[in-house]
Amino acid sequence: MADSHDLKAFCQQLQEEPVKRYKAGDFKGLSELYTPNCKLMPTGTDVLFGREAVEKSFRDFFNAGAKWSTLDTDEAGQVHGDDCLYERGHYKFFNEDGSVREAGKYVIIWKKIEGEYRIDIDIWNANQ
Template identity: 35%
Template sequence: MSIKSVIEASHARCAEMYNAGDIQALVTEMYHEDCKFMTSGSGTKFGQKGVLEGLESMKKTSLAKVKVTSEEIDGIETDTAYDRGSYIIYKDDGSEVDVGKYLVIWKKVNGKYRAYLDILNSNN
C-alpha cells in the first residue's frame, strides 16, 4: 500500500471518528504520543492529552463535522511522511464554520503512521 493510500485512509478514519464524537479513540489511534497540535488562534497543544483537549473543545462548540482533502502526500524517509491539504469544518446544522489549510508530519511507529505535527490555519 502506498504512503498516499495509507494517509488518505487515516484521514477518512479520523473524520469518521470526529464526526461520530469518538474523540478519545481518534486521538489514541491516530496521534503520536509526543505530537504537537497547532491551530489558528491558539497556542500549541502537546501530546495526546493536548490534542484530546483541543478536539473536545472544538466538538463542544458545535463544530460537528470535519472534511479533509489531501492535496500533496509524500515520504521524507522510510518512517516519515508529510501531508498538505485543505479542510472544511461544519456546524451541527451543516453550515460551514471554517475553511483552511493544514500540514501534517506523520511518523511511523510500530508499523503504523501517526500524526506527529498537525498544523491547521484558517483562511479567514
C-alpha cells in the same frame, strides 16, 4: 509506496479514521491516532503537546459547534524513507445544520510507530 499519487491516496485513506472518530465524538479514540508526544498547532493558539491536548482541543471545538469535518489531501511525500510522511491539504469543519463553520489548510506529519502511521505534527490555519 514512493509514487506521489499513491502517497496522496494513502494519506487520504489514513484520514478516514480520524474524521470518523471526530464525527462520532470519540475524542479519546481520536487522540490515540496521534503519537504520544505529538504537537498540535491549531489556528490562533500556541503549540499544544500530547494526546491529552488533542483530546481536549477537539472536544472543545466539537462542543463549540463544529460537528464534522472533511479533509482533502492536495499533496503528500515521504520523509526519511517510509518512516515519515508529510501531507498538505485543505479542510472544512461544519455546523450541525451543514453550514461551513471554518475552512482552511493543513499540514500533517505522519510518523510510523510499531508499523502504524500516527499523526506526529498537526498544523492547521483557517482561511479567514
